[in-house]
Amino acid sequence: MSAMMFDCPACGGEAWSTAGEGTSLIHFACRDCGRESAALAYPAWVESGPRPAAYRAIVDVPAQPQQASKLRLRLARAFAKLPGFCLADLERQAVAGLSVWDLGRYYAASDYSDGTQAQAEQAAAQAGATLRFVLEK
């Protein structure tokens, strides 16, 4: 089996695909730091065309620690299967006590893709949270 290789977003090391090859969502794990993540892969012909707009999905964190941890659990469950979401990332932000959480990168719908922004909105609604989408430059 030939594995695809990625640059680890955390340490820049070599990350290898673990699942989802041949689909538009590839999971990969870093050999150096062990970080697992997911990436949206586009067909080669799309690379040359305009990319759909990319957004960071931001959610406000309740000031009450108990409510914040409940929200984190609901978000972790609702976002589990979404491309762009990384559970370790959310845990790290929660531990750091941030007042907003960044739930990953999502794409607007375009001519050749339904995008993932709507999926993120749906997942947030399931978790009882409201997302803000911040355009990624």
Ligand SMILES: [Zn+2]
């Ligand atoms: Zn790494």
